[in-house]
Amino acid sequence: MTPPTGRFAPTPSGALxxxxxxxxxxxxxxxxxxxxxxxxxxxxxxxxxxxxGASAQILRDLEAFGFEWDGxxxxxxxxxxxxxxxxxxxxxxxxxxxxxxxxxxLREQGVASGPLGQIYPGNCRARSLPQAGHSVRLSTxxxxxxxxxxxVYGWFSLALETEVGDFVLRRSDDIYAYHLAVVVDDELxxxxxxxxxxxxxxxxxxxxxxxxxxGFATPDYLHLPLVENADGVKLSKQTGATPLDHxxxxxxxxxxxxxxEQQPPAELEHETPQMILQWSVRNWRPTAxxxxxxLQAENFIR
Numbered sequence: 001m002t003p004p005t006g007r008f009a010p011t012p013s014g015a016l017x018x019x020x021x022x023x024x025x026x027x028x029x030x031x032x033x034x035x036x037x038x039x040x041x042x043x044x045x046x047x048x049x050x051x052x053g054a055s056a057q058i059l060r061d062l063e064a065f066g067f068e069w070d071g072x073x074x075x076x077x078x079x080x081x082x083x084x085x086x087x088x089x090x091x092x093x094x095x096x097x098x099x100x101x102x103x104x105x106l107r108e109q110g111v112a113s114g115p116l117g118q119i120y121p122g123n124c125r126a127r128s129l130p131q132a133g134h135s136v137r138l139s140t141x142x143x144x145x146x147x148x149x150x151x152v153y154g155w156f157s158l159a160l161e162t163e164v165g166d167f168v169l170r171r172s173d174d175i176y177a178y179h180l181a182v183v184v185d186d187e188l189x190x191x192x193x194x195x196x197x198x199x200x201x202x203x204x205x206x207x208x209x210x211x212x213x214x215g216f217a218t219p220d221y222l223h224l225p226l227v228e229n230a231d232g233v234k235l236s237k238q239t240g241a242t243p244l245d246h247x248x249x250x251x252x253x254x255x256x257x258x259x260x261e262q263q264p265p266a267e268l269e270h271e272t273p274q275m276i277l278q279w280s281v282r283n284w285r286p287t288a289x290x291x292x293x294x295l296q297a298e299n300f301i302r
Contacts, residue, residue, distance in 0.1 A: 004193035004220070006031035008062075008069075009041040009182070012054035016061040017241035018252065019197070019227045025256045025280065026224045027195035028067060033284040039189055040069040045076035045083075045181045064246040065253060066273030074189065076181050083176040086184045086214055087136060087169055095213045096169060098129035099137045115158070115202045120165030137166040138179075138210060146205040151222040153198065153291045158205040167206055183207050187216040198223040198291075225292050227259060249273045253280075261288040 008024045010016065016024070031038040040062065044050045059073065090096045101123050111118050125139060140160040147157025158164060169180040186194065194204075201223050211218050244252060250269055253276045257264045262285060268276050 001034075003034050004031055004036035005039065005190050006036060006193045006195060007039040007041055007186075007189065007191050008067075009043050009185075009196075010058050011043045011046070011049060012051060012058060013049045014051055014054055015057050015243035017243060018255070019241060021065065021244060021252060022224060022227060022256045022259050023195070023197055024062065024065075024067060025253065025277075026222070026260055028277070029280050029284040030193060030195045030222060030286060032281040036193070037070040038067075039071060039074070039191070041074045041076070041185060041189070043076050043178070043181065045079075045176050046178065047077065047175065050077075061244050061246070064273070065244070065249050066277045074185065076185065079181070079185065079188075080176065082184055082188060083170075083180055086180060087176075090138065090169070090213060091131075091136075093213070096136050096138045097125055097127075097166075098131050098134040099124040099166070099168075100127075100129060100134050114163045114165075116164050116167075116206075118165070119163065120167065122166060125166070131170075133172060135168050135172045136170040138169050138213070139166050140164060140209065141166075143209055146209045148204060148208055148218070148221055150201065150204075151220065151286055152225075152289050153201060153223055156201050156205070158202060160205065160209055164202075164206065169210075179203065179206050179210060183210045183214065183216065186219060187211070187214070192217065192219045193222070194219045195222045195224065197226050199226055222286060224260065224289065250276055253277070261285075261290055263288075 006027045008027045010020055028038050042055050042058070044055065087096070101120070103118060106118050106120070111121060113119065120137065122141065125141065143160045145157045145159045147155060149155055167179060168177045170176050204221055208218055250271060250273060253273055254264050254268055257280060262280065262283065264276070264279065268279060
């Protein structure tokens with residue numbers, strides 16, 4: 001079996017936090033336990049969300065916690081040409097169309113909502129609008145149910161046309177959407193193992209549909225249980241997550257392992273981050289991860 005290539009792909013909208021650490025640790029162990037490659041990609045394609053200095057801080061955080069990555073760090077902001085070429089292919093195939101609808105106009109029309117927000121009803125599919133000044137959406141017409149087997153959550157599927165609708169690949173402000181960028185990047189980097197948070201389960205169905213239309217390979221997927229803050233909301237930069245404290249790296253790594261049901265021995269508390277990661281890779285058991293609801297960070301950080 002060929003060793004896998006995995007990745008950790010944070011958005012530089014702030015420093016890493018405990019939820020980010022869980023994702024980094026899970027993806028790192030999954031790749032290294034199989035003697036695979038682990039890449040770091042900075043997903044800065046959504047430029048209005050980028051915080052100055054955050055990319056460098058993320059790399060410092062990873063180094064302070066003992067992570068070592070393969071090859072150069074890739075920045076999405078330098079790959080617009082690759083995204084344009086993929087979008088051009090979809091346009092030539094008739095898989096996408098320009099759209100003049102905004103969230104506000106769709107809301108005023110009383111459009112229903114699904115697991116990923118407004119279910120786009122195909123208003124502009126047949127309008128033949130020019131790309132300039134409009135968003136570009138991928139058609140989900142006749143796509144049927146798109147499903148996959150997740151290594152933690154089992155079989156998961158969505159009927160894209162009725163539960164999601166046509167989704168945006170490039171916004172009207174000429175910013176490429178996450179869905180297109182991540183699919184193109186994973187293909188170009190040879191990513192065949194994706195380990196990330198369970199909040200992206202639904203998005204994975206969109207990504208598989210897009211992979212199929214572009215003729216790309218579909219990676220193996222493993223989604224990790226999320227961590228919540230004290231208010232029961234996913235721990236994130238937007239919900240006030242505390243940046244990682246480098247001085248507490250050993251205890252935070254052990255907390256992340258406990259969140260992933262890896263049962264690290266207590267004596268690792270006194271080891272370096274590098275030694276903890278070595279133990280984590282040697283003893284990685286993805287089958288121990290439970291597809292449970294999100295749990296508060298306070299349950300794992302001691």
